[in-house]
Amino acid sequence: MVPSMVRSTIDFGIDLGTTNSEIAFVDKGQVNVIRNGFRDEITPSAVRIDRKGSIIVGKLAFNQRVDDKDNTHTQFKRLMGSQQILNFPTSGRQMKPEELSAEVLKSLRQDVLRETGEEITASVITVPALFEIPQCDATRRAAEMAGITCSPLLQEPIAAALSYGFQADSLDGFLFVYDLGGGTFDASLIRTVEGRLRVIDHAGDNFLGGKDFDERLLDYLVRKLQREAGLRALDPSTDRKAFAKLLAEAENGKIQLSNSASAYISITDLGRGLEDFEASFELTRSEYETLIEPFVRKTVEICQRLLDANHLSKTAVSRVILVGGPTLTPLVRSAVESGLGIKPEFKVDPMTIVARGAALFAASQRTPQVQSPRPAKGTLRLKLAYSPVSQDTETDVAGKVEETVDLAHARVEISRADGGW
């Protein structure tokens, strides 16, 4: 293993999401998202404990969420800071929401170790604007359990704004962040207050997201198959395989429809007595849009209420930023545009934008002071003060020599180990 590099700034940022989590870092001024063992930038926030008591995190756990529902937990971020205990009956284990979050963080930390050889102990972690002290404390404890002993928290909408390069001194008016995730919707208003970007108000729905789109489409598929392909009535408790397959197919279809006007749905072997079942058809985007339109309309109404509550007209909003996987849906984009009267920004990938912004923020945060050893004879110790990140081509660096020596003819040259500047 490569020894851990000594960093003067934190550089790593984590989006510990309700549905998915990501980790990004800044290297030579560039933001990189770290891939997991599947080469994915996105890791489902899902934990399963099998019969033997092994803990499975991420995609493998997510894929078992219907088949092995009882031993697989997702969406536990909603319970952070509560006293709720989650059971894994087959293994007999019980875990707190923060312990499950710690498993997700451990898996991200493991990905960093594999990809960069670094064993990180510091990372910025993002939290929703609505998180209060108990939820933030639970998030810090999760980080601690995962070996991340330094974990400054940053609000998700602020991270999104940083990803677009918005800074406190350059922001005019209000930024609107529209974040539609897998199971939650958050709308935030940001502006510069006393030289800092601040979330001045937020609104949302804790039970509205991409998951609802999947379930609505699942319902539709079942009814269509019953009407047109002779599928028998399904029972959620005994036809788990059928539901698991149809739900996965619904999510795939939904994702296809973000990029094309129709999706090919193909279904085979639905388990118990339905092993020979087979059906396929085209699902059109307009058919799908009719299904999700009520959910989308609800999000736009929440945005309008947030503006009204702050006595703001649409023209006060200078930019709208889209965050979250479901904002890749064309209907969502057009509804936000017509609802807020402004074309939303979607240049930065909405699924990694929060982790990217967290990493940018992390690059401006110093790591806890490492005590430097006493200098060897013949060397001097310099104390420097400078801003870790800057967009300027010239920046001031103040320095002080710690030993008492005559510096009358001294010249100081600062160079960066990697040749950058």
Ligand code: ADP
């Ligand atoms: P969270 O903030 O809850 O962790 P994400 O931002 O990761 O959520 O979004 C997850 C949701 O995005 C899931 O419901 C997933 O199905 C959906 N999703 C992912 N890609 C797309 C896409 N291309 N089109 C529509 N929805 C998508």
Ligand code: MG
């Ligand atoms: Mg999110």
